[in-house]
Amino acid sequence: MPDNNxxxxxxxxxxxxxxxxxxxxxxxxxxxxREADLIAAEDTRHSGLLLHHLGIKKPMISYYRHNEAKREDxxxxxxxAGRNIALISDAGTPGxxxxxxxxxRTAAAQDFEVDAIPGPCALIQAxxxxxxxxxxxxxxxxxxxxxxxxxxxxxxxxxxxxLVFYEAPHRxxxxxxxxxxxxxxxxxxxxxxxxTKKFQEIGRxxxxxxxxxxxxxxxxxxxxxxxxxxxxxxxxxxxxxAIRAHLARLLDGGMKLKAASREIAxxxxxxxxxxxxxxxxxxxx
Ligand code: SAM
Numbered sequence: 001m002p003d004n005n006x007x008x009x010x011x012x013x014x015x016x017x018x019x020x021x022x023x024x025x026x027x028x029x030x031x032x033x034r035e036a037d038l039i040a041a042e043d044t045r046h047s048g049l050l051l052h053h054l055g056i057k058k059p060m061i062s063y064y065r066h067n068e069a070k071r072e073d074x075x076x077x078x079x080x081a082g083r084n085i086a087l088i089s090d091a092g093t094p095g096x097x098x099x100x101x102x103x104x105r106t107a108a109a110q111d112f113e114v115d116a117i118p119g120p121c122a123l124i125q126a127x128x129x130x131x132x133x134x135x136x137x138x139x140x141x142x143x144x145x146x147x148x149x150x151x152x153x154x155x156x157x158x159x160x161x162x163l164v165f166y167e168a169p170h171r172x173x174x175x176x177x178x179x180x181x182x183x184x185x186x187x188x189x190x191x192x193x194x195x196t197k198k199f200q201e202i203g204r205x206x207x208x209x210x211x212x213x214x215x216x217x218x219x220x221x222x223x224x225x226x227x228x229x230x231x232x233x234x235x236x237x238x239x240x241x242a243i244r245a246h247l248a249r250l251l252d253g254g255m256k257l258k259a260a261s262r263e264i265a266x267x268x269x270x271x272x273x274x275x276x277x278x279x280x281x282x283x284x285x
Contacts, residue, residue: 014114018091020222035086037059093119104116130190154182154267162226162228169221176225184207184242190204191210
């Protein structure tokens with residue numbers, strides 16, 4: 001379906017590729033590769049294997065997070081010279097936590113024809129398989145690291161839409177327990193692992209259950225976390241148990257009560273004095 005472009009140059013097409021199962025390649029994806037004069041890929045070696053599997057040989061150019069800006073002019077010159085470009089990421093849909101969105105925006109603003117060939121995307125696959133509501137959802141990508149994590153999750157605590165997150169295996173334990181503390185142990189969730197692959201696994205349960213399970217396992221592979229949205233009544237009630245559990249962990253980790261109270265106060269928007277008193281009670285228990 002052509003865009004309303006007025007530029008007579010080449011066409012930029014973002015092409016989704018499999019997230020683990022080569023059977024997910026579609027006819028339109030293959031056609032887009034065949035029509036391309038140049039394939040821009042996050043990792044040319046990795047994507048070279050996919051193209052080899054499809055029996056397609058085309059000139060390739062690297063296009064990844066750290067050379068995106070530098071490459072943009074070069075790719076726009078190629079379009080201006082009338083060459084068609086297919087852009088792919090290592091896996092899934094370009095532009096979703098992967099490069100692609102910025103150059104599509106620029107190319108469209110310069111009236112080049114742009115298109116996207118649909119296909120696998122881990123967030124949609126996980127959302128649908130989670131068994132949680134798919135009516136309204138918010139995709140949050142990767143959670144922030146370090147001290148930003150708790151306030152960030154607190155900001156999402158009352159979000160009524162289903163939440164979808166990407167996470168790296170080595171951070172799964174930490175992120176799951178931070179989510180349990182922020183959203184409450186009873187919140188329904190799903191841990192989706194190795195989607196579309198041989199060892200695909202969907203763990204459905206509460207955050208408390210999933211946390212317990214994964215603390216006993218060594219997380220390997222790729223993960224998407226899907227968390228049920230807050231139900232309005234529950235979201236309005238401050239979850240003291242979660243605050244107490246978080247405070248107890250800080251104190252058990254050796255943090256001084258004063259510093260821990262300040263951190264808890266900032267994270268949950270409660271007075272530091274209240275956090276301090278909670279800490280005193282915890283110490284006496
Ligand atoms: N553009 C990709 C997409 O459309 O899903 C996402 C790229 S992002 C850099 C990579 C993250 O996506 C992984 O860390 C993981 O959270 C998720 N992911 C990708 N493939 C997956 C799979 N097969 N199973 C589970 N999660 C996956």
